[in-house]
Amino acid sequence: xxxxxxxxxxxxxLLASAAAVAQQAAxxxxxxxxxxxxxxxxxxxxxxxxxxxxxxxxxxALLKAGSVADAPGKEGTASITASMLRKGTKxxxxxxxxxxxxxxxxxxxxxATADSTSLSSxxxxxxxxxxxxxxxxxxxxxxxxxxxxxxxxxxxxxxxxSAKDQAQAVIGNYFNAFLFAGHPYSRPTExxxxxxxxxxxDDVTKFYxxxxxxxxMILTVAGDFSTPEMEKLLTEKFQAWPAKTSPAVTxxxxxxxxxxKLLLVDKPDSTQTYYRIGNVGIARTNPDRVYLQVVNxxxxxxxxxxxxxxxxxxTGLTYGAGSSFDRRRQPGPFFISTYTKNASTTExxxxxxxxxxxxxxxxxxxxxxxxxxxxxxxQFPPSVETGSQLAGLLTELEFYGLDERxxxxxxxxxxxxxxxxxxxxxxQYYPMDNLVLVLIGKxxxxxxxxxxxxxxxxxxxxxxxxxGASIPAASGAK
Amino acid sequence: MKTHxxxxxxxxILCSCVLMLSATAQNFDxxxxxxKNGMKVLVQEDHTIPNVALYIFYRIGSRNExxxxxxxxxxxxxxxxxxxxxxxxxEFDRTMEAAGGSNNxxxxxxxxxxxxxxxxxxxxxxxxLEADRIENLGFDxxxxxxxxxxxASERRSSVDASNFGILFEQLYATAFSAHPYQWPVxxxxxxxxxxxxxxxxxxxxxxxxxxxxxxxxxxxxxxxxIFQRAEKTLEPIPSHAPPPKITTAEPAQVGxxxxxxxxxxxxxxxxxxxxxxxxASPDFYALNLLETILLDGQxxxxxxxxxxxxxxxxxxxxGFGATLDPTLFTITAQPKAGIEPQKVENAVYEELxxxxxxxxxxxxxxxxxxxxxxxxxxQMSTINGRANTLGTYEVFFGDYHxxxxxxxxxxxxxxxxxxxxxxxxxxxxxxxxxxxxxEKEEAPKQ
Numbered sequence: 001x002x003x004x005x006x007x008x009x010x011x012x013x014l015l016a017s018a019a020a021v022a023q024q025a026a027x028x029x030x031x032x033x034x035x036x037x038x039x040x041x042x043x044x045x046x047x048x049x050x051x052x053x054x055x056x057x058x059x060x061a062l063l064k065a066g067s068v069a070d071a072p073g074k075e076g077t078a079s080i081t082a083s084m085l086r087k088g089t090k091x092x093x094x095x096x097x098x099x100x101x102x103x104x105x106x107x108x109x110x111x112a113t114a115d116s117t118s119l120s121s122x123x124x125x126x127x128x129x130x131x132x133x134x135x136x137x138x139x140x141x142x143x144x145x146x147x148x149x150x151x152x153x154x155x156x157x158x159x160x161x162s163a164k165d166q167a168q169a170v171i172g173n174y175f176n177a178f179l180f181a182g183h184p185y186s187r188p189t190e191x192x193x194x195x196x197x198x199x200x201x202d203d204v205t206k207f208y209x210x211x212x213x214x215x216x217m218i219l220t221v222a223g224d225f226s227t228p229e230m231e232k233l234l235t236e237k238f239q240a241w242p243a244k245t246s247p248a249v250t251x252x253x254x255x256x257x258x259x260x261k262l263l264l265v266d267k268p269d270s271t272q273t274y275y276r277i278g279n280v281g282i283a284r285t286n287p288d289r290v291y292l293q294v295v296n297x298x299x300x301x302x303x304x305x306x307x308x309x310x311x312x313x314x315t316g317l318t319y320g321a322g323s324s325f326d327r328r329r330q331p332g333p334f335f336i337s338t339y340t341k342n343a344s345t346t347e348x349x350x351x352x353x354x355x356x357x358x359x360x361x362x363x364x365x366x367x368x369x370x371x372x373x374x375x376x377x378x379q380f381p382p383s384v385e386t387g388s389q390l391a392g393l394l395t396e397l398e399f400y401g402l403d404e405r406x407x408x409x410x411x412x413x414x415x416x417x418x419x420x421x422x423x424x425x426x427x428q429y430y431p432m433d434n435l436v437l438v439l440i441g442k443x444x445x446x447x448x449x450x451x452x453x454x455x456x457x458x459x460x461x462x463x464x465x466x467x468g469a470s471i472p473a474a475s476g477a478k
Numbered sequence: 479m480k481t482h483x484x485x486x487x488x489x490x491i492l493c494s495c496v497l498m499l500s501a502t503a504q505n506f507d508x509x510x511x512x513x514k515n516g517m518k519v520l521v522q523e524d525h526t527i528p529n530v531a532l533y534i535f536y537r538i539g540s541r542n543e544x545x546x547x548x549x550x551x552x553x554x555x556x557x558x559x560x561x562x563x564x565x566x567x568x569e570f571d572r573t574m575e576a577a578g579g580s581n582n583x584x585x586x587x588x589x590x591x592x593x594x595x596x597x598x599x600x601x602x603x604x605x606x607l608e609a610d611r612i613e614n615l616g617f618d619x620x621x622x623x624x625x626x627x628x629x630a631s632e633r634r635s636s637v638d639a640s641n642f643g644i645l646f647e648q649l650y651a652t653a654f655s656a657h658p659y660q661w662p663v664x665x666x667x668x669x670x671x672x673x674x675x676x677x678x679x680x681x682x683x684x685x686x687x688x689x690x691x692x693x694x695x696x697x698x699x700x701x702x703x704i705f706q707r708a709e710k711t712l713e714p715i716p717s718h719a720p721p722p723k724i725t726t727a728e729p730a731q732v733g734x735x736x737x738x739x740x741x742x743x744x745x746x747x748x749x750x751x752x753x754x755x756x757x758a759s760p761d762f763y764a765l766n767l768l769e770t771i772l773l774d775g776q777x778x779x780x781x782x783x784x785x786x787x788x789x790x791x792x793x794x795x796x797g798f799g800a801t802l803d804p805t806l807f808t809i810t811a812q813p814k815a816g817i818e819p820q821k822v823e824n825a826v827y828e829e830l831x832x833x834x835x836x837x838x839x840x841x842x843x844x845x846x847x848x849x850x851x852x853x854x855x856x857q858m859s860t861i862n863g864r865a866n867t868l869g870t871y872e873v874f875f876g877d878y879h880x881x882x883x884x885x886x887x888x889x890x891x892x893x894x895x896x897x898x899x900x901x902x903x904x905x906x907x908x909x910x911x912x913x914x915x916x917e918k919e920e921a922p923k924q
Contacts, residue, residue, distance in 0.1 A: 030528075053526055054855045095777070095786075102775035103845045105852025124852050151789060158792045158814045161744035165641050269742035271638040272631065302580070304571045313568060316627025319635055341634060371576035378578020378597040381527035386859045463744065 029411045030381055032404045035220075035394060036227050040235065042243040043215035047394050048230055049222040051387035055125040057223035058388035059135050062395045063117040064218075065211035067189040069249045074199050076191020078112035080152060081207045085110050085119070087148040089141040094148050097134065106131050108138065112189055115251070115329045116399060117211075122388055125224045128233075136237045139217075142208065149201045156196050163190075164462050167267055167274040167440040171337075173467040175276040175438040178263045178458075179333055183254045186469060193465040213244040220395045223387035251330045256280040260435050262454035263471065266443035267462040273345040273441030274338075277352060279431040281334030284327040284400045290413045291425045292325060297372040298364050299323055299355075299430070300336060310355050311338055317348045325429075329400070334431070342445045349437070349453065360432050363423045373414050380410075506858075508868065508878060509701035511708070515717040516689025519708050520868050520878060521701040524861050530697035531865040532594040532604060535873050538685030539588040540665075541658040541803060542721045547673045547681075549665010552585040553629050554681050558592065559583075560621045563614035567621055570607055577603050587659050588802045589873060590685070595862065598698045602707065609711035612686060617675060626670060633664045641747055642810065645739055645914045649749045652737040653806055653910035657728040689717040694869040697861040728753065728804060735910040743916035745792075747812050748819040750826060751910045754807040754903050757800035757874040763887050764895040765807065765903070769797045770846040771838055771896070772829070773809070777845075779829050784811060790822045800874040806910075807903065819913050833900040837893035847888070 035049035070077045086101075086108055087094040101108055104127040110119040119139060123131030163169040173188045180186035191199070219238075221230055256279050282292060293301075300307040300323025311321040321338030336356070340348040364372075384390055384407070397406055437453050439446070440462065451457050458471050512518045539551050559581075561567035574581055579596030594604050637643040647662045654660035664670075693712075695704050731753055755761055772780050773796055784794050796809035811822045857863040872878040 054859045056852075056855050056859060095782075098776035098782075102777040103841070103848060105845075105848040105850075107852075122852075122856070124848075124855065151786070154789070154814065155785075155792050158745060158812075161815060162792060162812055165743050165745060167639055168635075267742075269638075272634045274639075302575055304568070304575050309568075312628055314624070316624035317631070319628055319632040339635065339639075340631065371572075374578040375575045375580070378529075378600065379580055379595070381529045381597075382595060382860065382862065385527050385861070 030377075030384070030407065032384070032394075032407045033390070035390075035404075036231070037398075038231065038235075040214065040239050042239065042241055043213075044238055044241065045218045045398060046231075046234055046238070047218075047220040047398065048225075048227050048234075049220070049387070049390050049394065050225065050227060051222055051390060052224050053386070055224050056387060057123055057125055057128055057131070057221065057225055058386070058391045059119070059121040059132075059219065059221050060388070060391035060395045061119040061139065061217060061219040062399050063119075063212060064216040064399065065246075065249045066112045066114050066116045067187060068114050068184040068251050069207070069211060070187065070191075071203070073195060074191075074203055075187045075195040076156065076189070077199055077203050077207050078117055079190050080149075080156065080196075080199060081204045082110035082112050082117050082119070083152055084144050084149060084204055085138040085142045087152065088143045088145040089137045090143055091137055091141060094145070097138070100130065101134055104130055106134065108134065110138070114185055114187075114189060114332075118395075120388070120392070128225065132233060132237060139212070140238075140241055144201055144205050144208070146201050149204060153196060153199065156190065157193065160190070160193055160196065167270065167339075167462075170467065171274050171276055171438065171440050174263065174265055174440065174460075175278070175335060175436070176333055177467040177469050178261070178438050178471065179257060179279065179436045180254055181469075181471070184251055185254055185328070185330070185332065188467055192467060192469075211246055211249075213246045214238070214241045215243060216246050218395050218398045220391040220398075222391035222394075251328075253330050254280050256431070256434060257436050258434050260433075260437070260454040261458070262437045262450070262456070263439070263458045263460065263468060264443055264447060264450060265438070265440045265460045265462055265468075266447075267440050268442055268444065270342065270440065270442040272339045272341050273348075273439055273446055275345075275349065275437065275439040275441075276335040276337045277349070277435055277437050278323075278333055278335030279434055279436055280331045281325040282327055282429060283329060283331050285402065286327070286331075288425050288429070289327065290410065291417055291421050292429055293376060294369065294372045294414060294417055295364065295422050295425055296323060296325060297375055298368050299359055302375060306355050306359065307336060307338070307352065310351050311340070311348060315351070317344050317351070321352075334429070342442055345439075345441065345446045346449045346452075349450070353435075356430065356432060359426055359430060363426055364419070366419055369417070369419060369422055373417070376414060377411065510878075511701075511705045513688065513708055513713040515713055515715060516687070517708070517712060518692045518872070519705060520692065520694045520872060521699070521704045522696045522864060522868065523698075523700060524696060524864070525698050527861070528598055528698050529861065530594075530596055530598055530601065530604075530695060530699055531860075531862040532596075532608075533694045533865045533869045534592045534608065535692045535694070535869045536590045536592075536685055537588070537690050537873060538590055538681075538721055539586050540661060540663045541587050541724055542685065543658060543661070545661075546669060547677045548661040548669045549629070549633075549663070550669075550673050550677055550681050551590055551685070552663055552665060553625070553670065553673070554678060554685075555583045555585045555590050555592075556625050556629060557617075557622070557678065558611055558615065560625060561616040561618065562610040563616070564610045565607060567616070567618065570611065573603065574600070574607060579604060585663055587663060591869070593862075593865075601699065601703070605707045605711045609715065612688065612691075612712070613715045615682060615686075617678060619675065622675065622678070629664070629670055630667065633667060633670065636664060637662070641739075641741070641743055641914050644741070645747050645749055645912050646808075646810075648737050648739055649751055649808065649910060649912040650806065652735050652912065653731075653751050653753065654728055657726050657803060658724065659728070659803065659805065683718070684721045687717045687720060688712060688715050690720045692869055692872050694865045694872070696865040696868070724803065731908050731910075733907050737910070737912045738915055739912070740915045740917050742918070743914060745812055745815060746819050746916055747810065747914040748822050749808055749810045749912045750823065751806040751808045751912075752903050752905070752908045753804055754798050755804050756802055758876065760887070761899050761902070762800070764891045764899045765798065767843065767846040767850070767888075767891055768833065768838075768896045768899060769807070770849050771842050772833070773797055774846075774849055779833075780809065780826060783829050784822060784825050788825055790814060790817050790825055794826075800870060802874065823911065830900065830904040834897065834904060837897050840893070843891075843893055843896070850888075
């Protein structure tokens with residue numbers, strides 16, 4: 001399969017629409033289906049939404065602690081804890097869990113992001129009792145067998161080597177480390193070679209005991225069931241989980257970088273340079289989020305975006321280019337991302353900076369605004385088509401303190417946006433002079449040429465452990 | 479990074495569809511209509527969301543190419559977005575996005591597939607856009623030059639910048655010596671640089687007759703309104719001869735083949751491949767169930783042995799897809815640091831030998847059927863998944879109705895069938911192995 005859009009670009013589009021808000025061009029509005037929200041006595045939040053298209057039931061649980069809660073120097077703990085949940089419980093060995101899950105064609109995955117840990121599962125309707133038992137067993141009863149921990153830790157260490165063999169798999173880690181230097185968002189969710197090697201089974205057990213509490217848990221179940229029956233099943237399963245206080249995970253507000261700074265990671269076999277350019281973006285709950293979704297659709301969020309038009313459609317410099325706001329509890333990264341052959345590295349970066357400048361100088365037109373609004377509304381419904389999608393969306397909204405209005409009012413909020421709103425958010429949120437640049441490429445061929453983008457160029461070898469956390473912060477003030 | 483589920487989706491999706499039909503037949507009402515120019519249209523109504531997924535499958539892919547123009551099917555796929563008569567350069571995407579629609583396309587060894595996803599309000603526009611580019615595609619030399627750069631970048635991303643991509647290309651180039659499946663879909667870089675305007679025009683004439691295409695529409699529409707629009711906009715487009723039949727068949731392999739890629743890397747990769755038959759073969763179903771038992775999930779035989787018990791690799795994956803001609807069943811593993819790829823190979827061969835020597839258990843066969851059924855439901859849960867599945871069945875199995883007869887074919891598969899196909903295809907002489915050997919190329923120090 002040779003997709004016309006790069007996977008990266010596609011990911012931007014998904015991010016832009018799925019994480020955001022909804023509506024539909026032709027339909028007057030798109031409403032979320034009715035759902036029921038309950039709170040168990042132990043503090044656990046549960047939401048239920050029926051979807052009867054196919055005989056499947058999806059589970060989506062979110063724990064209000066992610067890699068930001070990792071102890072310093074132990075980056076990767078939240079992520080490894082999530083992966084260990086199915087690797088042995090009080091009732092089942094890891095093998096038994098795998099055999100039972102696969103036998104009913106079920107799916108189970110668990111992983112961490114900076115802000116939270118997510119568990120998701122899906123089962124065929126007829127197997128719901130066994131499916132729920134497996135899901136709850138992993139969540140409530142993990143035993144973290146030492147042998148399984150060691151096995152996973154070794155896999156993770158080699159997984160880091162494997163990831164560094166592919167620039168696209170790690171450029172986000174380097175970019176976040178360089179941009180957020182010193183802030184918790186600088187830390188790699190999966191950890192690095194040193195931190196993963198230092199994590200012990202005790203660290204994992206402690207993370208579980210500290211943060212996996214009912215009060216920290218939001219569970220949404222969506223699919224082919226009747227709400228009263230499912231409510232009964234879930235209450236029986238989870239109400240005995242003892243309530244427990246858990247330290248709140250706090251994240252300081254990150255400070256945008258002032259000036260320009262540049263990191264080149266040398267990967268000597270590169271025929272293309274991969275790069276990200278950006279600064280600190282916005283939080284999930286930023287009041288201007290809908291306006292920015294519209295503007296970023298035009299700037300770097302779809303095939304005909306300004307960035308992709310300049311770097312792909314008009315010049316053929318790359319297979320795909322885009323931009324994204326990674327919206328988190330606190331402002332996450334904003335970045336433009338693309339790649340081009342070694343010889344055209346500065347041509348592409350120059351053009352990227354030029355498009356950003358044009359956005360500031362010329363803004364967007366009424367016609368562009370209309371197009372982006374129609375596009376977002378036309379593309380939103382397929383992101384809330386299945387039970388699993390609905391479960392993920394409702395859980396996410398609840399975690400960020402949002403609710404169904406985020407979807408049900410979206411149409412109106414987009415329609416109410418004016419050209420003046422667009423011009424304002426461009427000035428306010430898109431960086432222009434203050435930029436962090438991270439490149440992975442062949443230093444021998446591009447090193448000299450790219451030095452011009454900052455007063456100092458930091459360099460790393462791709463084989464150096466970590467992602468550059470040790471580079472001194474604040475080296476690029478004007 | 480886990481690799482153990484990569485590359486198997488196509489085969490799995492296909493076999494899954496097969497099983498489920500009995501369960502969902504009542505709400506799986508497909509209406510068909512063949513236009514006078516030979517284009518067949520399949521429609522399934524679904525009003526869950528106010529959107530539509532429209533696929534057009536052209537029966538042309540890299541198997542229809544020749545040395546010197548490899549990758550031209552894929553390049554042509556790109557050119558289909560670059561301007562026609564009514565909608566000039568850039569207008570196809572600009573107009574569609576402004577109406578709330580998006581699009582994509584993919585090319586494989588067998589087919590080129592165009593995908594539109596849009597709100598139902600854009601229905602008329604989409605037909606207008608599709609008809610324009612099928613009938614009156616433009617060939618602007620400047621755009622062709624620019625698009626060569628795009629495709630070259632795509633190749634650098636999927637091959638140069640991916641050790642899996644480099645090795646996979648060499649695996650196919652080694653396993654096939656006669657059949658056109660030997661070259662990569664994206665094309666060799668030298669061919670991307672060298673094909674001509676005449677090559678492009680010839681490709682269009684060869685592959686893009688309406689009679690060589692199947693359209694599938696699923697979503698918030700009625701069959702009548704689709705058929706009406708197809709008759710109005712697509713039926714007037716004249717048909718011509720389809721691509722010439724591919725007569726080259728790959729001769730039976732008569733001994734193991736091995737290839738090595740040595741390059742800068744931190745971890746090695748090993749890929750193993752065996753020639754297996756095309757989708758229309760009666761062995762397709764048994765092989766798919768065997769694939770599930772070997773590779774699907776953490777309870778699968780190869781994950782259990784190679785990743786979990788022996789701890790030789792960080793991931794293992796593979797399988798085979800539905801193809802028009804005999805293809806490869808591949809198994810890919812990334813050995814852990816310090817583990818010789820040969821050790822991984824040996825463990826895989828021992829597991830395959832076990833499948834050849836004795837039948838799988840009843841529970842394993844039942845598990846494989848359950849997985850296939852659950853995956854089918856997942857595929858059917860979106861209008862997009864249904865459009866792709868219906869089209870794939872129509873093209874690769876010759877008739878979407880094969881979904882129905884396939885149910886019987888699946889249920890007929892026995893443990894003995896699995897053992898028979900393991901013996902038939904997982905033979906040493908039928909095997910090709912590609913290994914990526916890391917080199918410590920020293921980066922220049924500052």
